[in-house]
Amino acid sequence: MPYAITQTCCTDASCVAACPVNCIHPTPDEPDFGTTDMLYVDPRTCIDCGACADACPVDAVHPADALTGALAEYAAINADFYADRPSSRATEPPVFHAWGPPDFDRVIPAGFPALDVAVVGTGPAGMYAVQDLLLHTNARVTLIDRLREPGGLVRFGVAPDHPSTKRIGEAFARHHGHHRLRMRLGVQVGHDTTVEQLAAAHDAVIYAVGASEARALGVPGEELPGSLAATTVVGWYNGHPEVAPSAVDLSAERVVVVGTGNVALDVARILSADPADLAGSAIAGPALDALRGSAVREVVLLGRRGPQDAAYTRPELLALARRNGVELVVDDGDPRTGRAIDAAAAGEHAALLQGVRREAVDWSAPPPDRPRRLVLRFHSAPVAVAGPDRVSGLRVTGPGGEVEIPAGLVVRAVGHRGTPLPGLPFDDATGTVPNAGGRVAGMPGSYVVGWIKRGSTGGIGANRACAAETVGALLDDAVAGRLPARRRRRIPLPLLGRGRKGASVSR
Structure with a gap:
């Protein structure tokens, strides 16, 4: 049974160097290395030796027949990558790698x-x-x-x-x-x-x-209390010594996270998580205590462009969609969103949202009581953070003009510099x-x-x-x-x- 690479792949290619039959791609000398969400094992070539699993620094490689639960689909994800590619066994002899760790010893003369x-x-x-x-x-x-x-x-x-x-x-x-x-x-x-x-x-x-340094949105009201950089929120739940335990106020029912990258998904996932699921993790104690008393019932992930341009990786979105007790919804108020999802070719980011429930969200209504909800809203650029003294919402350009999304916390996750x-x-x-x-x-x-x-x-x-x-x-x-x-x-x-x-x- 072949091995498969799963969600936590770090793409550092340690597994590539360890594989004796060159069955893991893309390799560092291939043009798509660094552009794919993860690395993939070719099930047609894998000899089930386990060398890749031993070399993996993040425990992302497992026998395909041992994958269960949220990881079960990664056997198919690995195989799908090779659907239109020739078998590496047909073109490369075993124990051959065009790429390997840099041989620095050759650079330095003896006795240097x-x-x-x-x-x-x-x-x-x-x-x-x-x-x-x-x-x-x-x-x-x-x-x-x-x-x-x-x-x-x-x-x-x-x-x-x-x-x-x-x-x-x-x-x-x-x-x-x-x-x-x-x-x-x-x-x-x-x-x-x-x-x-x-x-x-x-x-x-x-x-x-x-x-x-977190990149700014560049909109009025961004400096208001309740408007935070994702770096602050990430530091808060990880116990960063320069972030105060009280840095994140979770007294509001709705949070808006601006951005659709993996950091934005991390923030949304932690803020909407059941504290019991985090109790055995590495989360900082004060952050876990705050989540136990959190009033947050809905987290909105806001993307300036369409779902086909979202920056998250496939593994991170799949992990978000497979959670129990949290509903994932796509705001279908802009017809461009639905068209992109319906027309998406297999493997594109928009295609990952096929099967996710879609609805035109009424932002004038309060968030639902149960279950907690994550809403993906696309084609929405922030215009201003609303509120005279602290954040009360985020004004965005939406279908037909501007709309204000009521929220007590706005998190910008639009990159770093x-x-x-x-x-x-x-x-x-x-x-x-x-x-x-x-x-x-x-x-x-x-x-x-x-x-x-x-x-x-x-x-x-x-x-x-x-x-x-x-x-x-x-x-x-x-x-x-x-x-x-x-x-x-x-x-x-x-x-x-x-x-x-x-x-x-x-x-």
Whole structure:
């Protein structure tokens, strides 16, 4: 019986390298890698060896005949991907991969001196870079994070009811105790130390500082109490130390989430969940207590464009639609929505909504008492957040003109952007550090990886190839003699711990 990849796929392609018969696609050297919602096992080629399941860092791969409940349909989802593709067994011999992990050992000549490299950021982008440095080179790594708990996006960005996705953090954490790595937690670049000081103390510095700023809607009233960024809500239910336990007020019956990406779906799912279903998860205690007393009965997911343009992935929408006790509804008030769903070809995002109940929602009526409801409304652009003193609703362009959706909480989940780091160049238009293949423009020895490098695109697994490119550029520069001359040995411990109460140091 073949294996199948399921909902929690992180697309980092660890399974591709492990497969002995090349039955998992798309691979990193194929043009659609990074554009599909997940990776897929070809059931015609799979030899049931289980190597992919052993390699998967997020427990997403299982025998197809063992899939039950909400995961049962993933056997067909994997098979459907290959419906119009030739069998890989017919074109590739076993134990052959055109792609594999970067062979950094070939880049570095024998006897090349060990590099001192600082990596700023302990999220997935930074940790993939650390992993490459520790496993493929003899570099000494100083790992720095402004928070006193490592993990970044995995710890504070992944929804608490996705434990398998969070499990990749365990794979990263095994490097924290490596004998060539030192941890510096609670250290903020630009406050406790500077870009210049880090550059002076290391042969190279890799910045993996992410994109922490939420994009604004740019409408009047956005600053009112009750109007929140999704980053605040995500931080709240994940126990982020910089988000107050009281940051999210759940006293209103209706919440509007602007956006149709996976983060928007996460927020909607958590705010509408039965607290009993979250009790055994990684949710923060204060957030769970607030959900137990929540008045929320309806969450509206608002999309500016049609269902065919929605940004969510198929696995996340399927998980949302399969929950018990929560009804999923498509607002059919705009005829374009229904036409897109009915005309959608198999595999398109709009097609995922075929079979979901549709109705023209009357926004002047209160939300239904039972069951809790999630409403997807498309072709609606926010015009203004309503309310004199705090949020009372969201005005949007709808069929026939403007309509106000009464709501006590508005959450914007329309993307993220990077913020400037003192000492590094910054492109305000893209929210990134200008770079070429990870090399920071005009700053030899400085590199970027992850969202601060490429913008807020791609999930956890996309950072693996991104980090390989950046680390490869760093090593190329080292061997070619393009790194700045080392000006001192290693950064003194008092410097990295200065000014931050509770900063922690390892070794």
